[in-house]
Amino acid sequence: MIDLERLAAPFGVGPDGLAALETLLALLAEDDTAPTTVRTRERALHAHVGDALSGLLVAELDGALRVADLGAGAGVPGLVLAAARPQMQVVEVESVGRKCAFMGRAIAAMGLSNAEVACERAETWRAGRGRCDAVTARALAPLAVIVEYAAPLLRDGGALVAWKAEPEPAEVADGDAAAAALGLTPARVLAVPARPQADRRSLYVYLKVRSLPNGYPRRPGMARKRPIRASSTA
Numbered sequence: 320m321i322d323l324e325r326l327a328a329p330f331g332v333g334p335d336g337l338a339a340l341e342t343l344l345a346l347l348a349e350d351d352t353a354p355t356t357v358r359t360r361e362r363a364l365h366a367h368v369g370d371a372l373s374g375l376l377v378a379e380l381d382g383a384l385r386v387a388d389l390g391a392g393a394g395v396p397g398l399v400l401a402a403a404r405p406q407m408q409v410v411e412v413e414s415v416g417r418k419c420a421f422m423g424r425a426i427a428a429m430g431l432s433n434a435e436v437a438c439e440r441a442e443t444w445r446a447g448r449g450r451c452d453a454v455t456a457r458a459l460a461p462l463a464v465i466v467e468y469a470a471p472l473l474r475d476g477g478a479l480v481a482w483k484a485e486p487e488p489a490e491v492a493d494g495d496a497a498a499a500a501l502g503l504t505p506a507r508v509l510a511v512p513a514r515p516q517a518d519r520r521s522l523y524v525y526l527k528v529r530s531l532p533n534g535y536p537r538r539p540g541m542a543r544k545r546p547i548r549a550s551s552t553a
Contacts (some may be wrong), residue, residue: 323364324412330375332403335446339402339429341367346425346508347393355393365514371396371481373511374455374504377524379478381451387412387472389441390459394422396482397455409434413440441468442539449474457482460525461541462494467542470501471535473527479503481523489549494523497547502529 323337323344332340347353347363357366374396375381380460391411401409411422411434419438426434437444454469454477462481466544469479477484481485486494511520 324450324458325366326369327372327403330372331402332372333405335430336402336405337428339431340399341396342429343398343425344368346428350388350424352417352421353393354415354421355369355395357507360379367393367395368381368399370457370511370520371399373520373521374400374480374482375403376509376522377478377480377522379524379526380453380455380480381393383407383438383478386410386443386453386455387437387441387447387451389454389456389468389470390438390508391467392418392458394425396435396457398422398425398429400455401431402429404406405433407433410447411436412444412447413438415471418553419476421520441472441537442536444472454479455482456480461490461546462486463490463548464542465502466494466497466525467535467547469489469525469538470527470531473503475527477527479523479525479527483521483523483527484519485521491523492549493524493546496526496549500532500547501535502531504526 322334344360357363382533386409391413392398397409397411413419417435422436448471451472465481506523509522
């Protein structure tokens with residue numbers, strides 16, 4: 320467990336958190352229903368656990384008490400954050416039933432009392448509206464779509480943290496346009512130090528500073544079908 324300890328040490332992960340993360344790595348490697356193509360322990364350690372822990376470089380996320388992880392899939396970053404920060408209550412928001420089932424098993428196996436699954440779309444998850452200190456999204460959608468999913472869920476001053484590789488300038492501009500339209504600041508970009516066997520990554524951070532305008536959230540599917548674009552708001 321030395322390599323996990325070394326990876327997690329800068330983030331102050333305690334013994335219980337390390338044990339929970341070891342369990343998650345084992346599940347990803349051994350459970351054929353795990354919804355990820357990254358299965359080996361070494362690759363998952365860096366590509367999943369290390370990548371998720373990098374979100375704690377964002378002070379607003381590190382100090383968050385209620386977090387929604389959108390399109391949670393295999394539970395990354397949400398379950399990793401829950402293991403690393405026991406004071407953080409994490410809701411895994413996922414609409415695909417088999418992925419929800421895997422995360423439910425993972426939460427039980429990891430012994431996490433601070434994580435749960437909301438098996439529904441972000442647009443219809445009413446229990447989270449206006450209540451989240453932070454929203455996370457990794458490998459989910461273009462930035463403008465993520466911003467629209469997150470804006471109704473964030474409390475005033477709450478933060479959206481989106482994991483991205485190297486988005487095109489047009490995608491970043493659309494994300495900023497959506498943020499301006501929905502009461503968030505333009506993106507603050509934090510480059511994550513490179514790690515072996517992990518994609519190059521940056522964190523796009525938006526803060527909610529104004530109320531959501533009338534007409535939002537839109538009905539399910541509209542954020543992807545008709546996303547807010549910089550060209551339409553110019």
